[in-house]
Amino acid sequence: MASITLQQIVKHYGDQPVLHGIDLAIRDGEFVALVGPSGCGKSTLLRAIAGLEPISGGEIRLGTRVLNDVAPRERNLAMVFQNYALYPHMTVAQNLGFSLKLQGVDKAQIARRVQEVAQVLGLAPLLGRHPRQLSGGQRQRVAMGRAIVRRPEAFLFDEPLSNLDAKLRVQMRTEIKALHQRLGTTTVYVTHDQVEAMTMADRIVVLKDGRVEQIGAPLELYDRPRNAFVAGFIGSPAMNFLAGRLALDGPPRVRTDDGLSLPLAGIPTAPGAVHGQRVLYGTRPEHWRIDGTQGSLPAEVIVVEPTGAETQVALRVGGQDVLAAFRERVGLASGDRLGLWPDAAQAHLFDAASGARLN
Numbered sequence: 001m002a003s004i005t006l007q008q009i010v011k012h013y014g015d016q017p018v019l020h021g022i023d024l025a026i027r028d029g030e031f032v033a034l035v036g037p038s039g040c041g042k043s044t045l046l047r048a049i050a051g052l053e054p055i056s057g058g059e060i061r062l063g064t065r066v067l068n069d070v071a072p073r074e075r076n077l078a079m080v081f082q083n084y085a086l087y088p089h090m091t092v093a094q095n096l097g098f099s100l101k102l103q104g105v106d107k108a109q110i111a112r113r114v115q116e117v118a119q120v121l122g123l124a125p126l127l128g129r130h131p132r133q134l135s136g137g138q139r140q141r142v143a144m145g146r147a148i149v150r151r152p153e154a155f156l157f158d159e160p161l162s163n164l165d166a167k168l169r170v171q172m173r174t175e176i177k178a179l180h181q182r183l184g185t186t187t188v189y190v191t192h193d194q195v196e197a198m199t200m201a202d203r204i205v206v207l208k209d210g211r212v213e214q215i216g217a218p219l220e221l222y223d224r225p226r227n228a229f230v231a232g233f234i235g236s237p238a239m240n241f242l243a244g245r246l247a248l249d250g251p252p253r254v255r256t257d258d259g260l261s262l263p264l265a266g267i268p269t270a271p272g273a274v275h276g277q278r279v280l281y282g283t284r285p286e287h288w289r290i291d292g293t294q295g296s297l298p299a300e301v302i303v304v305e306p307t308g309a310e311t312q313v314a315l316r317v318g319g320q321d322v323l324a325a326f327r328e329r330v331g332l333a334s335g336d337r338l339g340l341w342p343d344a345a346q347a348h349l350f351d352a353a354s355g356a357r358l359n
């Protein structure tokens with residue numbers, strides 16, 4: 001096991017820059033998720049750590065060892081890809097033991113380690129089968145087993161669950177997390193699924209266009225996103241953004257162009273926050289309540305979507321769209337009109353131009 005330190009990692013493909021100087025210190029035993037939209041550089045960064053992609057600048061360290069000039073197979077890292085090609089002509093046991101065989105580990109020891117990993121992953125009854133005789137989830141477990149059996153210093157996962165159906169994905173993510181808690185091996189996990197990142201990781205790195213937008217614990221990112229991009233990316237259903245101007249001539253609030261007044265719990269703390277500035281008022285769907293009292297915001301129901309655990313309601317508030325989520329059962333239907341009020345203490349305020357957080 002070891003820490004992974006990235007310092008000013010730069011990557012160009014030809015003259016196209018893809019990573020712009022990534023700094024990241026992953027602690028020994030930590031589970032870090034890299035998330036971001038398609039093309040932001042997640043796989044490139046992971047492949048750079050693995051040594052599969054040469055970097056254009058910066059330094060990668062595993063513990064104190066500089067990896068820049070170390071060949072991939074000597075880095076002692078195990079990578080699991082989305083398309084984990086198992087060897088079709090080999091049994092599960094042979095698939096699991098193959099890398100050890102290549103290393104020249106003796107037969108008895110291979111058998112012992114394969115048994116051990118099969119126990120951990122619940123593959124023991126399947127050791128004699130071939131990959132074609134396995135379900136998708138079982139194949140995925142074999143792919144992980146091949147990584148675990150090597151006892152690497154760190155695991156690198158690139159969207160390992162995206163080929164599985166939704167239910168199996170949820171089950172496997174719990175398994176991977178439990179496995180991490182048990183083995184305590186440093187893990188870097190790439191996903192574009194922010195729910196996966198939120199539920200599995202100790203810390204999340206949000207990337208956009210080859211730059212780090214924010215690094216933090218899942219709830220830190222959820223509760224205090226640094227900018228509108230992170231606010232919109234983390235959380236499902238996504239945060240609502242209402243456009244308006246900051247009003248500081250009285251109790252602090254945001255005034256929308258159609259004259260609605262949105263409450264703020266205090267004066268925005270950012271030095272740049274000034275009266276009249278164009279801002280985005282961010283609220284999570286669960287931070288709205290139905291409120292018929294005078295002064296509440298007039299809203300019209302567009303669509304009602306019950307999920308069972310909660311009811312999501314798409315509304316029009318003034319000229320803007322809001323998605324609200326209610327835990328309690330609400331007897332609402334399309335076309336209904338009601339009063340709505342956001343929780344001021346949970347409101348996020350961003351500069352409309354830069355997206356930077358203001359409160």
Ligand SMILES: Nc1ncnc2c1ncn2[C@@H]1O[C@H](COP(=O)(O)OP(=O)(O)OP(=O)(O)O)[C@@H](O)[C@H]1O
Binds near residue numbers: 040
């Ligand atoms: N071999 C390559 N040659 C040129 N450009 C590449 C190469 N590989 C990736 N890129 C570009 O680098 C950028 C980052 O790609 P990368 O695969 O790291 O994205 P990603 O975040 O993993 O996206 P996804 O979620 O779609 O897998 C993209 O713009 C991509 O087109």
Ligand SMILES: [Mg+2]
Binds near residue numbers: 042043044
């Ligand atoms: Mg990728």
